[in-house]
Amino acid sequence: MNPAQSTQGTVKERADVALNNDFLRNAVKFTTERLRSGKQAAATEHGNWEEWRERGRQIRLHTIAHLDYYLNTFVENARKNGVHVHFAPDTAAATDIVMTIARHKQAESVVKSKSMVSEELHINRALELAGIETIESDLGEYIIQLAGEGPSHIVIPAIHKNRYQIAELLSEDAGEELPPDTTILAGYVRRKLREKFLGADIGMTGCNFAIAETGSMVLFENEGNARMVTTLPKTQITLMGMERIIPSWEDLEVMATLLPRSATGQRLTMYMSGITGPKRTADGDGPEEMHIIIVDNGRSEQLGDPEFQELLNCIRCGACLNVCPVYRHIGGHSYGGTYSGPIGAVLTPALNRNVAEWDDIANASSLCGACYEACPVKIPLHDMLVYLRRRKVERGHGNRWESLGMKGFAVLMANSKRLALALKMGRIAQKPVVHDKGITIKMGPLKGWNTYRVAPSMADHSFREHWQELSEETRRTAPPMDAQTRDRMEQILRQRRASGITGGQHE
Amino acid sequence: MKVSLFITCLSDAIYPRVGEAMVRLLAAHGVQLDFPPVQTCCGQPSYNSGYWEETRTAAKTILKAFESSDFVVSPSGSCTYMVHHYPELFKDDPHWLQLAHELEAKTYEFTQFLVQVLGITDVGAHFPYKVTYHPSCHGSRLLGVREEPMTLLSQVRGLELVPLPFAEDCCGFGGTFAVKMSDISGAMVSEKVDHIKETEAQVLVGLDMACLMNIAGNLRHRGEQVRVMHLAELLYEGVGVT
Structure with missing residues (x-):
């Protein structure tokens, strides 16, 4: 494992490694700048961004508040569609389910599309230990898999690498010198992956949204690899965090508006796949058997916690990473967990329930609030970072x-x-x-x-020491307040009294 | 009508000139500020570090200090915003909660007070320099003070306002963050100063002395000659009321 992504040491020590790596800092700056200006442009072009953000937030708030109901509906409908649905309370259980399916299918190879939950579970490691070849088919994931690293960004896993470093990794993989030309490099990976798609026994995916009303799952992607993963292998396993649910396809319209724009500035990703069950008789393609593993792994701990429940609203767009001035300088591996940036700084400790060990990440923020401003569902991450710090103090770990x-x-x-x-x-x-x-x-x-x-x-001299003198001076020199100003101020006072105490901003 | 100055500890101890500029500028518009000497600090250093019990102690001095004020005005968006956290701190204590809600409703950041309360957008200042503006995060993003400083700056005669690239990016201060994560903070402030240099501005202006102290410190460390001022100082100097 790359030392920069080690969970050992403190966030400060890991950040120092990144701060001394100019390749990393330049690569991260270059891409995050492109992504955030893209997002800004897409939001402006949309026209009613703030209104849709609020719609998105309301959908997520509602769903999470009634998560038990919507999960049940989803599971019932998915089962009706012929999907095998499993629940995994933690990493061990999820791994167990995957391994059982793999053994049952006598699988020798698994081809994956991008999934943060699978990273969280370190499922590749488990599969490889069992001698099952596991191939990431998202270009960025393929690169970091070759490098033996974890993702350093939720959406752009290899954001910390430039094309020269990527050419080096891919040349080694190819056994021949490949030029640092993105078209040639992507061409190589495409050829290589074709064989893998065709030969894989199991296709493994994540899940961007699970639609309760029809028991369907939806994937957003740009490379078409997820479509390959969900059509070619005979068995499909989908890993989903238990909070990925939305009630209906109508709600997906809002999410499909918010997610790609927030993530990359795209109006829509190149591919958006809605999958409702395995292959039916009349279907030309698709898996014969489909499994969905619903993963808890610390998520349900946030339910009912007034300070952290909104964490479950996250749609994993990565917008908070792209605007974060800390992430920009230290990259994702400094955060030491699967999820990085402001969302990672809160999510990792929350999911791990281990305040003493993890909350030093919460200190790696200036609390500037850029994350909250960028978040398409308005998660108050800057407040949550303070709550984490407070919990550490309250539990005597200060x-x-x-x-x-x-x-x-x-x-x-x-x-x-x-x-x-x-x-x-x-x-x-x-x-x-x-x-x-x-x-x-x-x-x-x-x-x-x-x-x-x-x-x-x-x-x-401090201000207070000078006050007496200053006060006497202004009393001597200042004109009286004009009537118009006095009227304005009195009116504000009257309004304040009339409205009671709202505690809001002054308008 | 009692309008009280919430000086903030930084302006009290290190930058009294900012408070003095505010007092004189507002006096010129007929607003005699009151200064309750019992005030201390808003409590933000302990709040952000997670020490809420200690924060309550500081917050109580502020709540008591301004109990009888009709308006409270402060030269910091960040300290003003801190007051908005008070109801959360005292949510189980009706007496202090009441005071917290009142203080939240009557506390204004300096430019909010000028523009929203007094209705002043032109103080009649003349300031013939190339100026760039850094919007501090808490003031602009959380308190929502975005238009007011721009309006005031646009009315200053002779002033050439040059936009700051990546203006909305945090300067890296973040209170104890700058001490605890000094290298990350250092990288952030260095980048901020790079952008300030790109503008070729003679003056950097802002609304929060904490951020300005951070940026000014890096400018001086690098031997840069850019002058750093709070907007109250700039306006006061610009009207030449001495």
């Missing part, structure tokens, strides 16, 4: 020094006289290290700060 520092902070901020005294003392203490109103020493908490900046010194 850093001891930070915890002491915060206690000190509270003591100072409880009383303005203490704060004023601390400011005075700080001013005296800083004297030896201040030069031209700046501090450059790299010690203590200033070490990291001053590696990139010059810290400002405290002012000669």
Whole structure:
């Protein structure tokens, strides 16, 4: 496994590896910029983006609130269509189900289309350990599989690699030198995959949406590989997170509007497949046997949690990664889990239920809110990151020094006289290290700060010390308020009183 | 009518000139600010780090300080937005919850107060420089202050406003983030300053001293001569009321 994606160490250590890798940073910047400007353009062109975002959010909120009902409906309908439906509470159970099917079919090879759930379960590893050849057929996934890495982006798994690195990997695979020309490289993979599609015993997919009313599954893709995976092999296994459900095809219209635009800026992906059961007698193609494995793996833990239930609304578009200024500099592997970026920073700890181990990722955010703004279903990820930090503190896993520092902070901020005294003392203490109103020493908490900046010194007098003088000055010089301004202000006060306290933004 | 200044700890300790500019600028429009000296910090450092009990202590000083104010005005979108978290902090405490809702409704960021409350879009400033504007994340994205600063800047005589590429990207401050994840934060602020340099602006203006402190620190570290100002300072200097 590539050291950059190791879950060992801290997020800070993993990020340092990425920060020192210019190839990675340039590749990630290049593609995320393209994706986010594409998304921006698609949203603008759509015209009613905010309204549709709200529609998307409402559909997801409603579905997750009634997930038991819609799951039951989906399962009932899928079974009517002849699908074998399985439930897997965790990774071990899901792997077990897959392996049982594979053994039963005496499968020697599995061909896969892109699936984040399968990455979450590390299903390739399990299949390969059993001697079953497992091939990723999404171009990006094929590349990272060759590299022995996990995806570094939800939608663009090999976003961290440039075409020279990709040419190198594919040349090794081909046993001949391939030029770093994207058409030639894609051509090679296409030829190679054709054989794999034709020879595979099992086709394995993920699921973008599961439609409860008909028991169907829907896949969005651009390469046509998922269509191959779902038509050529005799057996199909679909892995889906239990929250992938939407009630109806009508709801899919909203999702199909939001997902491709948010992910890549496309109005629609090249292929959108709706699959309702295995091959019927009159069908020309399709699998003879179809299995859907519904995976929980920590998802149901979020149900009923007022702070995290909305996590299940995620439609895995990756828009939050593309706008995240932290992701942009450290790439996906720094997050240490299957899911990266802001959604990964919240989802990974939530699904793992292991606050102590995982929540250092929650610190890798400046809480700028770009993720929330980009999210097509408005998940407040920036708030959730704070909730994760708070839960760690509440459960006694906080850093001891930070915890002491915060206690000190509270003591100072409880009383303005203490704060004023601390400011005075700080001013005296800083004297030896201040030069031209700046501090450059790299010690203590200033070490990291001053590696990139010059810290400002405290002012000669604080605002509060100068207040008396300033107040007297303005009292002497200022004109009285004009009647028009006074009227405006009084009207605002009246409106505020009349509307009661709404607590909203001022408009 | 009691209009109180919520100075924020950063402007109090490091940038009193921002508070002074606000006080004088507003006084010139007939608004005598009041300054409750019992105020301390909004509590954002502890809130964002997950120490909510400590945050409540700080929040209570702010709630008490402004209990009798009709309007509260602050030179920071981020600290203003922090007040919007207060109801969540006191959701099980009716007394403080009431005060929290009241404070949320009456607290305005500086440009919100000028434009929305006072209805002022032109302060009569003249500032003949090439200026670029960095919209701070909490102010613009979460509090929704987007139009107000642009309106005010567009009315300043002689000012050439150059758009900042990737303006909406975070500068990398993020409070304790800049200390805990200093290398990531450093990469972010370095990129922000690269974009500022691309504009060839003489002045960088913003609405939040925390972000501006971060950016100014990197500019100085790199020996760049760009002047960094809060919009209140720019407007005040521009009207030349001294």
